[in-house]
Amino acid sequence: MNLTTIDWENGTGLAFDALVVESPTYEADVPTAPTESGYVAFDCVVKSVKLRLEVMVSDIGLYGDNEPGRVEAVKNKLLMLQRNGTLLTVTTDGGIWDAMVLQSVSWSRTGSPETQRLSLAFTQVRLSTASVVAGAPTSGKRAKKLADEAKSKKEDAQKGGTKRKSLAVQGWLKLGGT
Numbered sequence: 001m002n003l004t005t006i007d008w009e010n011g012t013g014l015a016f017d018a019l020v021v022e023s024p025t026y027e028a029d030v031p032t033a034p035t036e037s038g039y040v041a042f043d044c045v046v047k048s049v050k051l052r053l054e055v056m057v058s059d060i061g062l063y064g065d066n067e068p069g070r071v072e073a074v075k076n077k078l079l080m081l082q083r084n085g086t087l088l089t090v091t092t093d094g095g096i097w098d099a100m101v102l103q104s105v106s107w108s109r110t111g112s113p114e115t116q117r118l119s120l121a122f123t124q125v126r127l128s129t130a131s132v133v134a135g136a137p138t139s140g141k142r143a144k145k146l147a148d149e150a151k152s153k154k155e156d157a158q159k160g161g162t163k164r165k166s167l168a169v170q171g172w173l174k175l176g177g178t
Contacts, residue, residue: 016055049124
């Protein structure tokens with residue numbers, strides 16, 4: 001069995017003595033209402049991957065060295081990662097999961113304090129990137145100019161007592177037509 005690890009920034013991480021349970025969950029919301037023919041994949045909403053692990057940690061290190069307090073140190077590090085919402089990479093025999101957040105950490109107080117079974121639940125964060133469209137500042141200046149023109153013509157119409165169509169609407173139609 002390969003080593004089960006949780007890694008985060010700068011190559012730092014935790015390694016566990018043994019992996020007891022590895023249970024990934026892949027889900028999607030699928031429409032249950034009648035759908036038109038021509039059903040397409042975007043009708044389904046894929047949910048974030050969930051991963052449940054049960055691992056063993058002991059005060060005897062991975063290489064047989066006695067490390068008193070290792071169990072408490074690992075639990076404290078896991079709780080810190082969970083509180084901070086740190087993005088993690090989880091590596092097991094079953095795969096590598098990136099962009100995971102530790103959703104919950106639990107353990108039982110029964111048994112030896114030198115060896116502890118920890119239950120960990122991870123949820124994958126779906127990361128996206130944003131981009132700026134070239135030319136956006138120009139269209140923003142044009143919109144401001146049209147809004148200023150509409151404001152001044154509205155003021156002129158109120159002074160003259162005549163009712164006119166809102167130039168803001170006409171300006172919007174002009175923007176949509178270009």
